[in-house]
Amino acid sequence: MAKKKAGxxxxxxxxxxxxxxxxxxxxxxxxxxxLKDEYRRYQTMDMNLDMSRGKPCREQLDLSNDMMDALxxxxxxxxxxxxxxxxYGVLDGIAEAKxxxxxxxxxxxxxxxxxxxxxxxxMYDSISRSMTHGVxxxxxxxxxxxxxxxxxxxxxxxxxxxxxxxxIKMIPVPMTEQGPDMDMVEELVxxxxxxxxxxxxxxxxxxxGYSYSDETVRRFARLKPAARDFRIYWDNAYGMHHLYDHEQxxxxxxxxxxxxxxxxxxxxxxxxxxxxxxxxxxxxSMATSLNNLEDIKKQVQYQTIGHDKVNQLxxxxxxxxxxxxxxxxxxxxxxxxxxxxMVEDIFEKNLAGTGVGEWxxxxxxxxxSFETLPGCAKAVVDKCKKAGVTLTPAGSAFPYKxxxxxxxxxxxxxxxxxxxxxxxxxxxxxxxxxxSVEKLLKDKKEVQA
Amino acid sequence: MAKKKAGxxxxxxxxxxxxxxxxxxxxxxxxxxxLKDEYRRYQTMDMNLDMSRGKPCREQLDLSNDMMDALxxxxxxxxxxxxxxxxYGVLDGIAEAKxxxxxxxxxxxxxxxxxxxxxxxxMYDSISRSMTHGVxxxxxxxxxxxxxxxxxxxxxxxxxxxxxxxxIKMIPVPMTEQGPDMDMVEELVxxxxxxxxxxxxxxxxxxxGYSYSDETVRRFARLKPAARDFRIYWDNAYGMHHLYDHEQxxxxxxxxxxxxxxxxxxxxxxxxxxxxxxxxxxxxSMATSLNNLEDIKKQVQYQTIGHDKVNQLxxxxxxxxxxxxxxxxxxxxxxxxxxxxMVEDIFEKNLAGTGVGEWxxxxxxxxxSFETLPGCAKAVVDKCKKAGVTLTPAGSAFPYKxxxxxxxxxxxxxxxxxxxxxxxxxxxxxxxxxxSVEKLLKDKKEVQA
Numbered sequence: 001m002a003k004k005k006a007g008x009x010x011x012x013x014x015x016x017x018x019x020x021x022x023x024x025x026x027x028x029x030x031x032x033x034x035l036k037d038e039y040r041r042y043q044t045m046d047m048n049l050d051m052s053r054g055k056p057c058r059e060q061l062d063l064s065n066d067m068m069d070a071l072x073x074x075x076x077x078x079x080x081x082x083x084x085x086x087x088y089g090v091l092d093g094i095a096e097a098k099x100x101x102x103x104x105x106x107x108x109x110x111x112x113x114x115x116x117x118x119x120x121x122x123m124y125d126s127i128s129r130s131m132t133h134g135v136x137x138x139x140x141x142x143x144x145x146x147x148x149x150x151x152x153x154x155x156x157x158x159x160x161x162x163x164x165x166x167x168i169k170m171i172p173v174p175m176t177e178q179g180p181d182m183d184m185v186e187e188l189v190x191x192x193x194x195x196x197x198x199x200x201x202x203x204x205x206x207x208x209g210y211s212y213s214d215e216t217v218r219r220f221a222r223l224k225p226a227a228r229d230f231r232i233y234w235d236n237a238y239g240m241h242h243l244y245d246h247e248q249x250x251x252x253x254x255x256x257x258x259x260x261x262x263x264x265x266x267x268x269x270x271x272x273x274x275x276x277x278x279x280x281x282x283x284x285s286m287a288t289s290l291n292n293l294e295d296i297k298k299q300v301q302y303q304t305i306g307h308d309k310v311n312q313l314x315x316x317x318x319x320x321x322x323x324x325x326x327x328x329x330x331x332x333x334x335x336x337x338x339x340x341x342m343v344e345d346i347f348e349k350n351l352a353g354t355g356v357g358e359w360x361x362x363x364x365x366x367x368x369s370f371e372t373l374p375g376c377a378k379a380v381v382d383k384c385k386k387a388g389v390t391l392t393p394a395g396s397a398f399p400y401k402x403x404x405x406x407x408x409x410x411x412x413x414x415x416x417x418x419x420x421x422x423x424x425x426x427x428x429x430x431x432x433x434x435x436s437v438e439k440l441l442k443d444k445k446e447v448q449a
Numbered sequence: 450m451a452k453k454k455a456g457x458x459x460x461x462x463x464x465x466x467x468x469x470x471x472x473x474x475x476x477x478x479x480x481x482x483x484l485k486d487e488y489r490r491y492q493t494m495d496m497n498l499d500m501s502r503g504k505p506c507r508e509q510l511d512l513s514n515d516m517m518d519a520l521x522x523x524x525x526x527x528x529x530x531x532x533x534x535x536x537y538g539v540l541d542g543i544a545e546a547k548x549x550x551x552x553x554x555x556x557x558x559x560x561x562x563x564x565x566x567x568x569x570x571x572m573y574d575s576i577s578r579s580m581t582h583g584v585x586x587x588x589x590x591x592x593x594x595x596x597x598x599x600x601x602x603x604x605x606x607x608x609x610x611x612x613x614x615x616x617i618k619m620i621p622v623p624m625t626e627q628g629p630d631m632d633m634v635e636e637l638v639x640x641x642x643x644x645x646x647x648x649x650x651x652x653x654x655x656x657x658g659y660s661y662s663d664e665t666v667r668r669f670a671r672l673k674p675a676a677r678d679f680r681i682y683w684d685n686a687y688g689m690h691h692l693y694d695h696e697q698x699x700x701x702x703x704x705x706x707x708x709x710x711x712x713x714x715x716x717x718x719x720x721x722x723x724x725x726x727x728x729x730x731x732x733x734s735m736a737t738s739l740n741n742l743e744d745i746k747k748q749v750q751y752q753t754i755g756h757d758k759v760n761q762l763x764x765x766x767x768x769x770x771x772x773x774x775x776x777x778x779x780x781x782x783x784x785x786x787x788x789x790x791m792v793e794d795i796f797e798k799n800l801a802g803t804g805v806g807e808w809x810x811x812x813x814x815x816x817x818s819f820e821t822l823p824g825c826a827k828a829v830v831d832k833c834k835k836a837g838v839t840l841t842p843a844g845s846a847f848p849y850k851x852x853x854x855x856x857x858x859x860x861x862x863x864x865x866x867x868x869x870x871x872x873x874x875x876x877x878x879x880x881x882x883x884x885s886v887e888k889l890l891k892d893k894k895e896v897q898a
Binding site for chain 2: 053055056058061064065066067068069071072073074075077084085086087088089116117118120121124125128131132133140142143158161162165166274278279280281299302303304305306307308309310311
C-alpha cells in the first residue's frame, strides 16, 4: 500500500481484494471455513491482551520519571509568589502552574483554574454544582422536570456516563469529519430550553480522532441556546497529543471566539496533564470567562481549601515551560506513532477492498474508530474476547451504551507493546472478516428463503 | 502558677487578681486608662500576625520534607499488588495505602476508601451525592422540602459552610466536655425525619479540643434516627494529633461500636494526612460499612477514574507503617506543645481570677477555645486586629456565623513562631481585659441611669 495520508479520511473500501458482498454463497462458505481455521489457530495461542482503554504504555510513563526528582527534600518549596506550596491555601492554583496550563490551553492565566488530578472530576463537579445550584443564578437543574444534553456520537463513554448518572436525557448528534452536525446542534439548542449542554472533544476526538473545523468552532461560538444556563463542555483532552510533528491539527481557540462572537460565557473548557505526565497524578484545569470563573470559584471554596500545590510545582519544575512540554509530547508521539501506523497498515493489508470495514486515520489523540458492517460490532468484540483480546465493549461510544447500528468499535492502540498490538490487530481484522462473512451469508440465505 | 493539668477543664475564674465585676466604677475607669495606655504601646509596634487558621508552621512542614525523596526517578513505582501507580485505575486506593490509613483510622482495610488531597472535599462530595442521589436508594435530598443538620457548637466553620451552601437548615447543639448534648441529639434525630446528619469532630474537637466520652460514643452508635438516610459525619481530623505522649485521649472506635449496636450503616468516618504530612498534598480517606461503601463506590466511579496513587505510594514509602507515623506525630507534638503551653500560661498569668475569660486546655488538636464575657468576642477580635493580630472572626464557630452570646473566640496557636505567638497572646489578653472593662462600665452605668 502507498503511505497513508495522515488525515481525516476513513479507510477506503476499494482495493485488490474481492468485495465480500459480491461473493456468492459458495464463495462465502469457503472463505468462512478458511477464516475459521485461522481463528482456531489464534485461540490456541492463549493470549491475554487488553486494548480496551486509552491508557499510556509503560515507555510513555517512563518519559516522566524524572519528574520525581523535580522536587526533592532540598527543593525550594515556595511558588513564584512566595507561597509555601506545602501548606494550606491558594484555591485557584499557584501562578506558575496557571501560566504553564494557560500556554497549554491557549488562554490567559486569569481565565484558568487549576484543580486536582482529573479533568473528568472537574466536569462531573461542574454538572453536580449545576444540578444543586444552577449556573450563574439559574434554577438548579435538580428542580427542573427535565434536563437534556447533546452527545456527539460516537463519543467518550465516561462523558455519557456522567450525564446518565445525573438522570440527564442524552440526545445523540452525529459526528462528521468536521465535528458534530452543526445544523442539528443549532436547531436543537435554539428550540429546547431543557438542553443545558453538549459534550465536545474538539481535537483528535474520542474515538474518531477528528478535529473540529474552523467553521464548526465558529458556529459553536455563535450558538443561540434557548437556555441561558446552557454551556458547551469543551474537553480539549488531546490538545497536545499529536502523532506527527509537521502535520498537526489546529483549532480556533473557543474562548476567544466566543468572546468575539459576543457570547463570552458560553463555554467551559477542560484539560489536564493526565496523558502528558502521569494519568491520575497529573493536574487538571478549567478555562472559562471571568463571569463563569467567579460563579465557580465562589462555590468551589466550599468544597476544598485548595488542590495539591506540591504537585503543581513539581509539574512546572519538570516541564519548565510550554516548549518543554511540547518537546516532551514529541517523545510520546515517537512511541505512539509506530503503533497507530502499524494498526492502520494491518487494517489496510487485511481489509482494503473487502468493503466490510472503515476506519479513521487520526493525526493525534488516543484512538482509531472502526465501523463494521451494520450489526457486526458486538459479535466482533465477542470473537476477539474469546481469542484473548479485550476491546472496548461495542456500543460504549454511545449514550446508554446503545449503538443503533451496532457497527462502531473503538480501537485503543496505545497501551499494548508493539508485538502484542500486531497480533491483536491481525486477530481483530480476522474477526471482522469472519463476522462479516457470517452476516452476509445469513443475509443472503434470508433473501433466498 | 502550678503546672496545669492537661485535661478538659476550662481556665479557672478564681485566683489572685480582682474579679472585674466586683470593681467599682472608679476602679474600672482607672483600670481602663491603664489598659488603654498599654494597648497604645502595642499599636505602635506595627505588628502583622495571623492566628486565624489551623495551619501547621514551617517547622512542622519541614518534618515531611524527606517524603519528597521517598519516590525518586529510580523508584519502584509498582504497588504491592503489582499496579503501576503512574497509570490510570484503582478507584479505591492501593492496598498499602489502605493498610496504613486503616491503622490510622482503626478500621479494617476493606472498610477504607482512599480519596484525593482533602477530607473536607470528601465530606462535601458525600453531601452533594446525597442531594442529587440520596443515600442507599433514599429520595434525593434536593427533592425534599427541607433538610436539616445537627451542628454541635462551637464547631468547625468549614463544616457549617458546606451545609449552609447546600441550603441545609442547621440546628445548633451545645457541646459539653463529653461531646454534644446527647439528650438533645437523641430527641431531635428520633423525632424529625428531615434531620439527615450531624457534624462531629470527636477527638480534640475544633475549637475546644474536647474528646467525646465513652458514653457519648456509645449513645451515638445507638441513635434511632427517624430518617433512614441519616448519617453521622464523624470527622476524626485530629485522631493522631496528640500534644502529650503519655496523656492521650482515646475514643471508642465508632464503626465497631455501631456494628455492635446493630446499626452498622449509621456513620461515615473521615480522616486525612493533611496535618501529618503536607496540608493540600496529603491523602484523604473514608471508612464506613460495606453497604455504605458499595453505595458510594458505585457513584464515585462516575466522578473519577482514580485518585493520585503516586502520592499514596509516596506516603506509604515515607511513613512505612503506623509506628512510623506515630513517631512522626511525636515530632509535631514537640513543636506544638510549647506553643499551646505558652498561650495557656499567658492566659493564666493575665486573666486568672479576673472572671472575664475561660479557655480550654486540650491535650491535642489545633485549637484553644476562649469564652469572653457575653457580648465581647467581636470587640476583642476587632481590637486585636487594630493592633495587628488577626484572629478567626468571632462567630465563625457557629452556624451562619452567629454566636448567640458573642463570646466564643477560636485561638489557633500552631502557625506563628513562638515569639510572635507570645506577643499576640499578651495582646489578646490585654484586649480581653480592656473590652471587658468597657462592657462592665457600660453595664454599671446603665444600671445607675
